[in-house]
Ligand SMILES: [Zn+2]
């Protein structure tokens with residue numbers, strides 16, 4: 001379905017982030033134009049071997065690029081802006097962001113070498129701007145990163161409140177508090193639809209305040225004599241400040257370990273945050289400080305194998321070592337899906353003699369997403385007619401829709417990626433499903449997750465691969481034995497018999513072909529391929545990716 005400028009409707013179309021947590025990409029359509037909100041990534045899991053970064057395929061809007069008026073970034077988390085550096089060239093639209101998110105984005109665009117091409121408009125906190133038929137107000141709220149924004153998007157067909165990620169932290173420690181005045185004002189003006197964060201819909205009560213974590217850390221650090229290493233999400237600048245201040249209060253110096261921490265430190269200081277803290281020590285300088293006077297802040301709370309903490313745990317970090325008498329504090333939660341990696345990391349640390357502290361033991365973390373009480377309060381302030389839950393898996397979306405109805409919202413829709421919802425006029429309904437897909441970063445290029453390349457790589461992981469070389473003379477007679485390599489399947493040194501059996505199967509199959517047919521390359525190749533596969537299936541129970549090299553002399 002194509003939206004034309006004669007169409008008086010208002011549409012919502014998510015291409016990513018609805019039915020999963022991550023890779024957010026939302027579109028709003030009005031008057032023949034589209035506005036994109038957020039363009040983020042997810043990280044690969046064990047269903048996607050060898051894939052680090054995944055994002056929504058923007059092809060649908062790319063094909064309508066002339067209708068795209070721009071991209072608004074709600075906040076600086078990877079799941080909201082991490083794909084811009086990979087996908088902007090396909091979209092080439094202006095971007096709007098508040099200063100801290102803009103700093104993070106600029107850094108990424110610089111790394112991608114496109115910073116001079118992108119029109120990046122910096123919107124002051126609480127600012128308002130026009131993009132085509134959309135009038136966008138950015139309303140300050142709180143989360144687990146500086147400068148998260150709720151968007152009030154006003155159009156001729158009604159106002160949308162797009163919450164982004166948020167919570168109501170009464171004492172966020174850093175940055176502006178939630179602008180309740182603005183939320184109330186927008187609610188009073190009348191809101192057609194709220195498109196909102198569902199992450200913590202199963203959490204009863206209130207998410208809690210960052211300030212309580214700070215108080216708890218000050219007391220906690222006082223209990224330890226050895227080195228302390230704290231791992232947290234790099235983007236949580238308030239948390240970094242809390243850890244640094246709690247270290248100061250306990251007469252400890254603080255070093256940052258990990259690239260993403262230094263990047264965030266730079267972006268934070270550029271925007272006036274962390275101004276009262278002395279510069280952090282480098283991991284190298286930290287080595288000269290006595291154990292009981294040192295605290296490291298490390299990347300890698302999710303067990304990422306290349307991050308600082310995993311390298312320290314496996315003993316291959318060049319500057320930081322931990323052992324008996326030292327303590328590692330996980331000031332973070334386990335993101336579902338990362339359990340295995342995190343437990344592996346924690347086991348490695350325990351084997352070094354390190355004492356572990358997690359959120360199960362002490363109060364060292366609060367979530368950045370709203371609990372049910374906060375969500376109810378948001379609905380009381382905004383009073384939308386329609387709710388479309390986003391930023392959640394199917395079970396979160398269902399529960400959020402229930403909560404919205406219980407809050408008096410007339411229409412709550414459970415949808416998935418690719419569903420085009422007409423919000424106005426008339427009752428909200430799904431009017432179309434557009435094609436969606438996933439892309440991933442594979443070395444220097446971006447490929448579809450369902451592409452043949454990645455399908456084959458996945459099959460190779462599970463089934464191995466085999467290549468056989470067949471050399472024939474011009475009459476189709478075999479010149480010597482076929483040569484076989486079966487990677488991930490056969491150890492040719494120790495499984496000579498099995499190896500020979502496959503070679504024999506290929507030879508027999510070709511020799512059984514009538515001489516005339518042997519002149520047909522296609523038939524010979526397919527015959528050899530099937531012989532290899534049949535033989536390895538019988539002997540090893542595998543169906544490897546198989547290729548045949550046919551040489552005629
Ligand atoms: Zn998010």
Ligand SMILES: [Zn+2]
Pocket residue numbers: 075077143165
């Ligand atoms: Zn976020």
